Amino acid sequence: MADRPIVGIVMGSDSDLETMKRCMKQLDEFALPWEARVISAHRTPEVAHEYASTAADRGLKVIIAAAGMSAALAGVMAANTTLPVVGVPMDGSLMGLDAMLSTLQMPPGIPVGAMAIGKAGATNAAIFAAQIIAQGDPAMAEKIAAFKQQQVDKTVAKDNKLQDELS
């Protein structure tokens, strides 16, 4: 992480780290420099406010916010920045339905781009961040295209493996 981070990952609790490592790994695959913080909308609201308010000036381009239960973190980020905020609902309680609704049902004016619950959402948040950053970065757009082709190849390989098993 020698490079100045352009993606900020904030987690409401250190217990979200294991899930969000999928996000970090995926960002690394895109060679997108990131930083990660444990910041709670409810326990450290001033840190949250500070983080979001200064994010753009510090060079961040996207904020990814992961939180569970009454997941206010993504919304608090979005309230205090003009950057796009991507929300990942954690599934520690009620299968993540509480965090999903808290993340998704943002009132008009303050959008959060909500991802799937849990690990799928953690991975997808990284890809979505890359897609956002690719707006002004043709090289990133090519990386994403290559990533999509890899997905095709992997799925085709799984299909071929299945044919081998069945024959």
Next chain:
Amino acid sequence: MADRPIVGIVMGSDSDLETMKRCMKQLDEFALPWEARVISAHRTPEVAHEYASTAADRGLKVIIAAAGMSAALAGVMAANTTLPVVGVPMDGSLMGLDAMLSTLQMPPGIPVGAMAIGKAGATNAAIFAAQIIAQGDPAMAEKIAAFKQQQVDKTVAKDNKLQDELS
């Protein structure tokens, strides 16, 4: 409202006012001085922070927060005050289930006392505030006891009316 308010009502939107008038009316019945504000956790986060942070010093004893959808307002209040915060989920979307979960499912450390969805919750928030304030106020405790007796009387009256209709 000549008296200095001791209950602060915050609403995420002016569209919550009609529902919250039940709360105001009930507080008036207890002669509890209140103030009401339109403050959004997402649209005016700094006002929200300021309001909660100074609430105790301004003489408030309870904060009642009403919000819908991703109802972060009660949680943001609770994050920034040591006063008890009472949350009322508004039912503008998904029958209020989104606001209910956002209000109720607070992480450990930052409680919100969640009321029923909508009008029932608006009324009950006022009564609950009175019960809290009655801790150090024997006269208020007597008012609540009288209110409870009124409820008994009203229900008995409805029962008597039903007997008349059926006989």
Next chain:
Amino acid sequence: MADRPIVGIVMGSDSDLETMKRCMKQLDEFALPWEARVISAHRTPEVAHEYASTAADRGLKVIIAAAGMSAALAGVMAANTTLPVVGVPMDGSLMGLDAMLSTLQMPPGIPVGAMAIGKAGATNAAIFAAQIIAQGDPAMAEKIAAFKQQQVDKTVAKDNKLQDELS
């Protein structure tokens, strides 16, 4: 518990004890004297009635009621006292959704302050009780402020630890 209890914890079943120990521990941290009882709204309704009816006279200031399934206990407490009642939905069935709705959806006139489902709610019930009791107790208000600062410190410490791990 040499001191006369001022918080009453009632549980619908002894199987709720493990969860509610979080509540007891948190009350101990605030040095709030408490008592705990196994009382069922459905199995021992007369004990429940007696407990709630006499709670204020016995010196209690808050009742915390924990119950699962058709969680009527908090409501029965609220029906029979003027004290504030805090409800904690237990998660033994349907992920606690049944207990959550039974605890939260109280009719107008009889409020219960509902906490999060399970352990988070058990901890928060103790903090919320402290916030209520702090109304007439400046020392308790200071303890809560200190507790909130501890939460800030702990979250910042977790954040620092994460930075160490990532660097």
Next chain:
Amino acid sequence: MADRPIVGIVMGSDSDLETMKRCMKQLDEFALPWEARVISAHRTPEVAHEYASTAADRGLKVIIAAAGMSAALAGVMAANTTLPVVGVPMDGSLMGLDAMLSTLQMPPGIPVGAMAIGKAGATNAAIFAAQIIAQGDPAMAEKIAAFKQQQVDKTVAKDNKLQDELS
């Protein structure tokens, strides 16, 4: 209602009356004498306790309890009587899902026989009461058999009417 009632209908609110008239009408069709009361588990808990405790001695054979939201009424009845209690969840909030779970999810030891939400449940509660009472009453069993035959006839008539319309 010259006869001494053998079915007791209790409603948590007079707003439940319109729905429960379906129950009363159906009981009348079976010539089962009934009484109806507005009794709230939360507003008039002592009346509720008194009603249930004395129901068997007063000659009731079944109690039908209708309530909405946190529908504790059927459970409170069941807690205080050995008679079978039939619960009808009212649909005033959350489509009746809150009342349904509160009525159905009774803990082991205290059963309530839960009916469908709203009007369907109100009608069915009367039929179910008749089926219970028919235990010791062969004439009632014959009435129920006749009622079932009427249902067959009505459905066949609707089917015939449809055939006429379609031909």
Next chain:
Amino acid sequence: MADRPIVGIVMGSDSDLETMKRCMKQLDEFALPWEARVISAHRTPEVAHEYASTAADRGLKVIIAAAGMSAALAGVMAANTTLPVVGVPMDGSLMGLDAMLSTLQMPPGIPVGAMAIGKAGATNAAIFAAQIIAQGDPAMAEKIAAFKQQQVDKTVAKDNKLQDELS
């Protein structure tokens, strides 16, 4: 089971047996003779029809039907008998929500008395059956009263045990 059964337990699958043993045990405690059958509304519909149609003539007084998923069994029983039918939703899929709605939401005319999901419902079905049978059986009514007193005693004992542990 030398006595002629008066309670019929039908299960949609032999996998329901473990749960329904709670029902059998509870019926045994009331000395209520029962029979148990594996009958599927979907796999053996003619057996189901036959069983329900002849139940009253064979001396049964109550039918308890346990089924999961699209739990049609209780409804099919109710469709083909004038006896009261008690339904127990099994929790093999979707936490039992599918079976709960299928059991509870009976159309007007064909009631099923729905119990709680799973083991709690299995126990309660037996008690509810006893309450129904007690209509014409004063000795059974006394047994139920004694059972209720046992529940009081057990809960009080648990409460006393808790006091010992806490002191």
Next chain:
Amino acid sequence: MADRPIVGIVMGSDSDLETMKRCMKQLDEFALPWEARVISAHRTPEVAHEYASTAADRGLKVIIAAAGMSAALAGVMAANTTLPVVGVPMDGSLMGLDAMLSTLQMPPGIPVGAMAIGKAGATNAAIFAAQIIAQGDPAMAEKIAAFKQQQVDKTVAKDNKLQDELS
């Protein structure tokens, strides 16, 4: 309907007719002869049994069953025939969630092909029936292909109309 029907539509109630007219209209568009019956799994179980048991011999190739609440009708049809049964959940209560789960969650061995809730499902049941019947009927396969092309054309026409409005 001079032709012998090959699709049988059964409805649990005549109140389902308005919704199911969409199904009838769509079958007419495919020139598929149909019959429609009001048959209730719960009110006229013997008619239901008879209808399903004889359906194949009477020349039916598909049964479409529409029912609401505890929607047992499709399952009862499927239990008594080897024909494919298509289920349409009606949305009279709980937004159709009860009927949806009752229709879909069939136990292994007795499939029902569940359609969307309400009107969308009614239309789709007709199309699905046509797709089934097209197995042995090349002319029907061509009709379905033409229908799909019409859908393309209609959607393209709507798109064109939108372009006109926006330009």
Next chain:
Amino acid sequence: MADRPIVGIVMGSDSDLETMKRCMKQLDEFALPWEARVISAHRTPEVAHEYASTAADRGLKVIIAAAGMSAALAGVMAANTTLPVVGVPMDGSLMGLDAMLSTLQMPPGIPVGAMAIGKAGATNAAIFAAQIIAQGDPAMAEKIAAFKQQQVDKTVAKDNKLQDELS
């Protein structure tokens, strides 16, 4: 699988294979030749389009599509073929509720016959496919009738076994 397949099984992920083996086994019991593919509506959309578009010409008569989460696969199949498509919601997340709604709630014009969630649905998809194929195949209809009789026999055997255990 020497025979040319007439049932096509497509799975969104190779992790669906274990569940779908129940489908394959059941198809084998009916001696219905099948093929199975790993094709993702989202990862390999062109393969999905190609597969569905050519399915009928390649001799397939039914497509069975299994997918989880936002289960678009069955819908994509249905969009690109005139063959009947049977959908099996996988239960990897949210108990399969997400996949169930995505599979079932198809818009008017493009039906998917949705099966139960998970293993029950996998088995039933095979039976439902057989019922569809039996339209033009009397031998298959006989196999299905025999299969239904086996189910009767197995359930009766389980019932007999229970009688042995209880006596």
Next chain:
Amino acid sequence: MADRPIVGIVMGSDSDLETMKRCMKQLDEFALPWEARVISAHRTPEVAHEYASTAADRGLKVIIAAAGMSAALAGVMAANTTLPVVGVPMDGSLMGLDAMLSTLQMPPGIPVGAMAIGKAGATNAAIFAAQIIAQGDPAMAEKIAAFKQQQVDKTVAKDNKLQDELS
């Protein structure tokens, strides 16, 4: 719309237009040129594929996809482009819960940024698109900052109006 569009709005049905006009109006406020199309993932899959595949080359920077029921449109867009796709669940059925889960629960590899259900989501999709586009466009970032300030001003104005009304 003289400018070449950089935001593509696709709607599954023309019935989504009224809701999505909020999106168009908001894009107009940001002076972001857009195009809008009626394209169905299920009815016109080839148009959908073509639209998404060529979107980047045609100069689009963001795709906003609105769909209801089994809302596959956003996912199909995401499957066929490297651009960021923003999904808006429509609330025509089941309060939008079906479309919400279909839009949000994307499998790992293919993200969709899901917005709130219905009108709130339509407005927010436009703002989120502006935030994405602002990556490489400082003027747009300033517009968003101004928009956020307007929201503050509007909310403060509503608060002031409330103070006037209450005083």
